[in-house]
Amino acid sequence: MSASLPSVCLPRDDDTRSTASEDSELSNEEGWEDVEQDDDTQPVIGLFSEKVYPDVNSMLQESKEKHDFDLRRTQKKLGLDFLGTIKLVNYIRSQVKVGNLNPDVSSKSNFDDEIYLKPVLEDDALLYSLDDIDDETSEAAGGTEAEQRVIELQEELKRLQTQFSEYRIAVKQSMEEQLSKEDEKLSTVTRRVVNKTEEADADYFVSYSYNGIHESMLKDTIRTESYRDFIYENKHLFKDKVVLDVGCGTGILSMFCAKAGARKVISVDNSNIIDRAKEIIYENGFGDIITCIRGKIEEVTLPVQQVDIIVSEWMGYCLLFEAMFDSVIYARDRYLVPDGLMVPSHATLRIAPFADPDFMASHISFWHSVYGFNMASMLTGIYDEVLVRSIQPSTIPAESSVFLPLPLHTITVDELSFLKEFQVTLKEDIDALDGWAIWFDIFFMPSREVPIPDDAVPSEMQKKGFVAFTTGPDGTETHWQQGILLIDHGKKPATPLKKGQIISGKVGYQKKKEDKSRSLDISVEWNAQEVGKGTQQWSLQ
Numbered sequence: 001m002s003a004s005l006p007s008v009c010l011p012r013d014d015d016t017r018s019t020a021s022e023d024s025e026l027s028n029e030e031g032w033e034d035v036e037q038d039d040d041t042q043p044v045i046g047l048f049s050e051k052v053y054p055d056v057n058s059m060l061q062e063s064k065e066k067h068d069f070d071l072r073r074t075q076k077k078l079g080l081d082f083l084g085t086i087k088l089v090n091y092i093r094s095q096v097k098v099g100n101l102n103p104d105v106s107s108k109s110n111f112d113d114e115i116y117l118k119p120v121l122e123d124d125a126l127l128y129s130l131d132d133i134d135d136e137t138s139e140a141a142g143g144t145e146a147e148q149r150v151i152e153l154q155e156e157l158k159r160l161q162t163q164f165s166e167y168r169i170a171v172k173q174s175m176e177e178q179l180s181k182e183d184e185k186l187s188t189v190t191r192r193v194v195n196k197t198e199e200a201d202a203d204y205f206v207s208y209s210y211n212g213i214h215e216s217m218l219k220d221t222i223r224t225e226s227y228r229d230f231i232y233e234n235k236h237l238f239k240d241k242v243v244l245d246v247g248c249g250t251g252i253l254s255m256f257c258a259k260a261g262a263r264k265v266i267s268v269d270n271s272n273i274i275d276r277a278k279e280i281i282y283e284n285g286f287g288d289i290i291t292c293i294r295g296k297i298e299e300v301t302l303p304v305q306q307v308d309i310i311v312s313e314w315m316g317y318c319l320l321f322e323a324m325f326d327s328v329i330y331a332r333d334r335y336l337v338p339d340g341l342m343v344p345s346h347a348t349l350r351i352a353p354f355a356d357p358d359f360m361a362s363h364i365s366f367w368h369s370v371y372g373f374n375m376a377s378m379l380t381g382i383y384d385e386v387l388v389r390s391i392q393p394s395t396i397p398a399e400s401s402v403f404l405p406l407p408l409h410t411i412t413v414d415e416l417s418f419l420k421e422f423q424v425t426l427k428e429d430i431d432a433l434d435g436w437a438i439w440f441d442i443f444f445m446p447s448r449e450v451p452i453p454d455d456a457v458p459s460e461m462q463k464k465g466f467v468a469f470t471t472g473p474d475g476t477e478t479h480w481q482q483g484i485l486l487i488d489h490g491k492k493p494a495t496p497l498k499k500g501q502i503i504s505g506k507v508g509y510q511k512k513k514e515d516k517s518r519s520l521d522i523s524v525e526w527n528a529q530e531v532g533k534g535t536q537q538w539s540l541q
Contacts, residue, residue, distance in 0.1 A: 043055075043125060044056045044059045044125045044126050044129065045059075045121060045124070045125070045126070046059050046062070046063065047059070047063050047067075047069070047071075047089070047092050047093065047096065047126075048063060048066075048067045048069070048092075048096055048101055049096075056125070056126060056129040059126070060072065067101070069092075069105070071085075071088075071089075073155075074088065074105050075088070078105075078107070078108045079108075080108060082130060083117065084108060085130050086116070086117060086127055086130065087108075087111045087112065087113075087116035087117060088105065088108070088111055088116075089124070089126055089127060089130075090111075090116040090117070090118065090119060090120050091103065091105075091110065091111030091116045092105070093120035093121060093124075094116070094120050097120060219479075220478050220479045221476075222469050222475070222476050222478045223313065223469070223478055223479070224252065226442070226444065226467055226468070226469045227253055227256060227311070227313065227343070227444075228256050229467050230343065230344075230444040230446075230467040231253075231256040231257055231260045231311075231343070232256070232259075232260055233467070234260075234446050235260045235261050237309070237341065237446060238257055238260040238261050238262045238309065239260070239261040239262075240261065240262075240263045241261075241262050241263060241308040241309055242262070242263060242264045242265075242266070242304055242306075242307045242308050242309075243257045243262045243264070243265045243266070243307060243308065243309045243310075243311060244265075244266050244268070244302070244307040244309070244310045244311070244331060244335055244336075245257070245265060245266065245267045245268065245310075245311050245312065246268055246297050246310060246311075246312040246314065246327060246328050246331050247268070247269055247312055247313065247314060247324060247327070247328075248267035248268060248269045248274070248277055248292070249269060249273055249277065249313075250273060250276060250277055250280060251267055251277035251278075251280050251281050251290065251292070253311050253312075253313065254267040254277075254281065254286075254290050254311075255280075255281065255284060255286055255290070257309075257311060258286045258289045258290055259286075262289065262309075263289070264289060264291070264304070265286075265289055265290040265291070266290075266291050266293065266302055266303065266304065266307065267281075267290055267291065267292045267293065268292075268293045268295065268297050268300060268302075269292075269294065270294065270295055270296045274292050274293075274294045275294075277292050278292045291303060296327065297327050297330060297331045298327060298330050302335065304335075305335075306335055306336065306337045306340075307335050307336060307337070307340065308336075308337055308340050308341070309336075309340060309341045309342075309343060310328065310331055310332055310335070310336055310340065310341075310342055310343065311343040312324075312328045312331075312343075314327070314328045315347070315440065315442065315480065316480075317386070317388050317480060317481075317483055317540060318349075318386065318438050318439075318440070318483040318520065318522065318540060319347060319349055319406075319440040320416055320509060320520060321519075321520045321540045323416075323511060323520075325416065326413050326416070328408075329411070329412065329413050332408075332409075339448070340448075341446075341447070341448060342408040342409050342448070343444060344408065344442050344443060344444045345407075345408050345409065345443060345444060345445040345448065346405070346406065346407055346408060346442075346443040346445060346452050346456075347405075347406040347408065347440055347441065347442050347443070348402045348404070348405050348406065348440060348441045348443075348454070348455070348456065349402065349403055349404040349405075349406070349438065349439075349440050349507075350400040350401065350402055350403070350438065350439055350440065350441065350472065351400060351401055351403050351422050351424075351436055351437070351438050351507055351524075352396045352398055352399070352400035352401070352424060352436070352437050353396070353397055353398050353424060353426070353430075353433055353435075353436060353437075353503060354391070354395055354396065354433075354434050354435040354436055354437045354484060354485075354486075355395060355396075355397050355430040355431070355432065355433060355434050356391070356392075356395040356434055357431060357432070357434075359391075359395070359434070360432075360434050363382075364379065364382065364486075367379050382486065383486050383487070383488035383536070383538075384537075384538060384539060385538060385539055385540070385541075386438075386483045386484065386485055386522060386538045386539065386540040387483070387484040387485075387486065388480075388481050388482070388483060388484070389481055389482060389484050390473070390477050390481040390482065391437060391473050391482055391484065392473060393473045393474050395437075395473070396437060396473060397426050397427060397428045397430050398424040398425055398426045398427055398503075399424065399425070399427065400424070400437075400439075400472065401422040401423055401424050402422075402454055402455045403420040403421070403422040403507045404418065404420050404507075404509075405454040407451075409448045416509065416511070417509060417510050417511060418508065418509055419506050419507070419508040419523075420506060420507050420508075421504070421505070421506050422504070422505055422506070422507055423502065423503070423504040423505075424502075424503050424504075425500065425501070425502050425503075426497055426498065426499055426500060426501045426502075426503070427499060428499050429496065429497070429498050429499050430496065430497050431494070431496050432489070432494030432495070432496065432497075433487060433494065433495075433497060433503075433528070434486060434487060434494075435484055435485050435486040435487045436484075436485040436487075436524055437473070437482050437483070437484055437485075438482065438483040438485065438507075438522070439470070439471045439472040439473070439480070439482045439483070440470075440471055440480075441456070441457070441458050441468065441469070441470045441471070441472070442458075442468060442469055442470075442471075443456060443458070443461060443466065443467075443468045444466065444467040444468065445466065446466075456468075457470075458470045458475070459475075483522070483540065485522065485524060485536070485538045487534065487536060488536060495528075495531050495532060497528060497531060501528055501529060501531070502528075502529050503526055503527070503528045503529075504526070504527055505524060505525045505526035505527060506523075506524070506525045507522070507523070507524055508521075508522065508523035508524075508525075509521075509522055510522075510523070512541075519539060519540060519541035520539070520540045520541070521537055521538070521539055521540075522537070522538050522539075522540065523535070523536070523537040523538075524536060
């Protein structure tokens, strides 16, 4: 409420002389006609700073935006009357005065003391404006319940989005701190003289020491339940057998095998997770069956000369990232009996065209105009790296093509670097070929003598009673998702393609030149009939 008095303009006829009574009458009846309407607003000092605002509403709006405090909402939530609101304002001002910019207003008991009726600021304009706040609150309450609910839900969504963003940042910082601490422990004189390639190899195993990555894999039910189902449904294969688990992690696959009747299971891992695996295995009563060994499979000495079955979850992004399959092949050639079983037994790599204008607008075109500014430099490297994303089937405008079948019993390490042909036919028109999508399928066959077609489909194999799964967009999402290779069209406009268009080409996988590098280069050459050719390379690291 305004405390200033209105200014009055009296009549200006100097010749007029009147009695006191007439003056009074004139003053009451005529003088007020020229009264200037005074502005009801007056400056208000901020709740969380000494900044002066032109009016109470602008101050409250900035308090909401910058300090996440909504006086009106708090007033309504706590059911505060006029005096309660005065106490709230003085409580906040007293807390801010001593340096607490985040006072606890979750309960009115925090400021129910009569001491908070005494103004913290002399002539606090905010306290004189509380009626204005009530008026606006009443107007807001005049809306329908549905409108109020929408506003509340929007505010809740905004809060959750902020919390999620803060959570992601906190997780990233936590992981970086853990990695930093681990690196400090490993900073010995010996490590100072090893080359960068060996450091990268060490970092790979360090990354598997933390709970997060194993939680992600264990919660991937498609992955974990496929192994479990095959092992439990084929207990006759594991009964009294010796099993080798390469890269055992928490030991979950080893325990599946032990529970299925294996006589002995040897679990090997080169990260600190092996210590947790030992505890888990002992706590679950398998200590007399499962033996845990720390180290690389190429360097450790196993307590047996041969094993009957090798089980391993070795797959990386785009299947071969991390190059762990090299170690599985070594274990197979070194330890598996001639008629032994690989679990899983087969894999296939697939490629399909990718077309998603919404994705391109959101992740690429966005940078060309950010609040009116060109930030295209943020796109540096975007076309050079493989993106790992979960995409919708609608973004795949053609049937995928298998470009590499992997029979795990016979494939060699040399065959993991290749250039293979593929061909796809568009089943719909597309405005542009935005990129390529790569994923893999996994099959568990009960015998090395049972072949599968090169273009086998997991859903069809499941109908025949076999265990299989896909990491493609048509299946349930897995932690591997899909590899997305965006095409750099440069400054040339992308060419629309028509339904029935045949695109042929070659896919290349090449490990980095360093012997121990776990990174992967993927190249694609393509030729769309009557439209044009292209070639590009991406890195996965």
